Amino acid sequence: MPDELELLRRANPVPGDGPRFGDGPLDHRAERRLERLLSRPPAPRPASRARWPAAVRRLSAVASRVRFRPAPRPRPLWALTATGLVLATVLAALLGGPDTQPAVAAPRPLAVRAHSTAVPLDEMARLAAAAAAGGTPRLRKGTHVQSWSLGMSDGEPPVTLPQERVVRWRADGSRTEVVVATDPRRPGRPVVTDAGGEPRPVEDGHVLSRRTYPPSWSDAPPEAPPPHTAPALRAYLAETVRAGTLDTGELLLAVEELLGHWTLGARETAALVWVLADARGIRPAGQVTDRLGRPGQAYVYEAPGGARRMLILDPRTGTVLGLETTFTRDEPRYGVRAGDVMQYSAWLR
Incomplete structure (x- = not known):
């Protein structure tokens, strides 16, 4: 019986010394195919990715x-x-x-309704005072706010970071703070956050932080209860931001700080609208619909340094619904243009 190895060698369909599969010279057909391959023009290069977001480029x-790295085993x-x-x-x-609107772009600023009635602040203050006659709602410590802020860095496209913050105080003076990544304009969609210092997507409703703080018995603003008369509230707001004169820009910063600690009652709201009515440079703009779908009256302040601030008040009670800050000039270094929203806050009860 012949040796089995010899039988296998004879059955080999591709012997090493075969004329068609060895390293010998090419035949005419193979030479033509090689010539066509070598003379083919190079494939076009892909389009520039300079405008792509950094995360996509990475x-x-x-x-x-x-793609071209051989895997050690099948996945x-x-x-x-x-x-x-x-x-x-x-x-x-x-x-x-x-x-959907791309999340990497700054959100569009709120648009004032064309030909809408612009209510002066002193008239809004009288409406707020009339609404406060009933004494409700009452002042409550704590806040509930939706915010959209623009994350910016040199050489990278801006990223909008939406989140929701709820602060509740307990009877013993301690408080809890929960911060959630969510965007009510796109329920159920992934939300971009900068948790950890790097923009990344998370699920809608992802809890970014949950903290409990020990009791605080500070009697200084903004921890102390705000007064419900305009002169006293103005002094309170000046102390909140450590400002002696309290110009309009500082006043709006103090309002943000106040609403980050308290949900105002009807009387405190009326006093605040009177303080705003006495401020310089705030002009009525007309009716808007805020980012949570609520109707409001818009008041605009052109801040120095390339920013525009829009305050949105409830048209019936004067309650502060939102505050929007937009760029008034291009900032190429950060990839933003005039009209892009820098920051927006919407307060809820």
Whole structure:
């Protein structure tokens, strides 16, 4: 019986010394194909990615390296699917879908309704005083605020960071603070956050922080209860921001600080609107719909340094609904343009 190894050698369909599969010279057909391959023009280079967000550029660079790297072993199908889902989630969160506004861009500023009635602040103050006659609602310590802020850095596109903060005080003077990544304009969509110092997408409703603070018995503003008369409240706000003269820009900063600690009652709201009515440079602009869908009266202050602040008040009670800050000039260093929203806060009861 012939040797089995010899039988296998004879059955080899591609012998090493075969004329068509060895390292010998090419035949005419092979030479023509090689000539066509060498004379083919190079493939066009991909379009520039300079306008792509940095996160997408990094993902693309990683993908280009991984694509040609031989894997040591086959990856299971579920792992490939998970990788694709993560990449799709990142791109959807950063670039937005076909029916959404891209999240990497600054949100559009609120638009004042054309030909709407602009109510002067002193008239709004009288409306707020009339609404306060009933004594409700009452002052409450704590706050509930939705905010949209613009994350900026040199050489990177700006990223809008929406979140919700709820602060509640207890009877013993301690308080809890919960911060959640959420955007009510896009319920259920991924939310971009800068937790950890790097913008990244998280699920809608993701808890960014949950803290409990020990009792605080400070009697200084803004921890102390705000007064409900205009002169006393103005002095309170000046002490809040450590300002002696309290110009209009400082006044609006103090209002933000106040509403970060307290939910004003009807009497405190009326006093605040009187303080705003006495401030210089705040002009009535007309009716708007805020980012939570509530109707409001807009009042605009052109702040020095390239910023415009819009205060939104409830048209019936004068309650502060929101405060928006927009750029009034381009800032190429940070990739923003005049009209982009720098920061927006919407307060809820």
